[in-house]
Amino acid sequence: MTGPIRVLLAEDDELIREALAGLLNREPDIDVIATAADGRQAIERALAHRPDVAVIDLEMPALDGLGVIAELARALPDCAGVILTGHGRPFVLRQALASGARGFLAKGAPGTALADVVRRVREGQRYVDPVLAADALTAPPSPLTAREIEVLQAAHVDRPIRDIARALFLSQGTVRNHLAAITRKLGADSRAEAHRIARENGWL
Template sequence: MTVGDGSQVRGGGPGSGPPPIRVLLADDEHLIRGALAALLALEDDLAIVAEAASGPEALAMARAHRPDVAVLDLQMPGVDGVRVAAELRESLPDCRTMIVTSHGRPGHLKRALAAGVRGFVPKTASAQQLAEIIRTVRDGNRYVDPELAADAISAGDSPLSAREAELLELAADGAPIAEIAERASLTQGTVRNYLSAAATKIGAENRHAAARMARERGWI
């Protein structure tokens, strides 16, 4: 079965019960995304209505197909999963969002929750577990991986705003200001201001030291 622009709909076979949960999968690793889509399609109450390989594509697919739940990889080209979730909260408030990641740190969780994400799951979860979490999120409930939740609590409250944390993470690998600005869709001056404020809050001498200290404390 196909929808709209020809995207393949997987799962959600015929039946007299309620309509299946419409799911968008966004992950830049094609093999992982395809395998996950195939496994989730085996669930009678789930239908994969669209797939995406980048943040901008995830936003476009979500607006075109209006899924019930968007399952988003944390780190994607263009726009990361948390920013996609934040934009979907504004443009598609009925679409629940959840993050699936292999880079789960306390700072990521806190950013995600601030963006309205309802689920935060490691990629080590099985397809069956993920299906249950999709149902949980669709019903308006929240699921956070217990181990990551414990790490977030032990890390303490971060003094950084969500944007400061995002930009510090982009700076953590030594990226120049111009690259950070391009990836965050901000001007270079705005990026400098955010990073300077973040360094001041942390008590670091520069953005590189601030990123290192924030990572050590679990804030990014």
């Protein structure tokens, strides 16, 4: 490979975006050729500039990091994707790797670590931040039964009990009992909060 590694950096926080770009541009073999403030912009600029590596924040407006990586894997298969995240929840790690990401790195990692990951993925390697991997591996298993997960998936935020019962061929009383058990197990105050907790932990 000749010339510097061409990098696209997508991060919605302007200060973080500029700081990361500055750190990467200090490396003699890395050149940040474009930046983006949201997911759609990241895809547009990647298609325009065709970077070697795309460093993408997990949580962004318009389209999240997983969506960006998946789209780039289809449109620019030679572009290696790296996800930046603040947490290592198991389902996020699995989804990131399934989306085509080659790297998974904590946002708080030193700039030299990000540069090293950029080099590794450009060479075809994979990299998962060991701290994030440990967090994912030690995350608690789901306290919900298979039926409770099914009820919670069908419940949404404000779907009427009768509609949930009809969809799952259960009585309304059974649905109420399941929802009560779900909120109790998850320590939630509402159905919406229970859904959020379960989703964020990858139990849905």
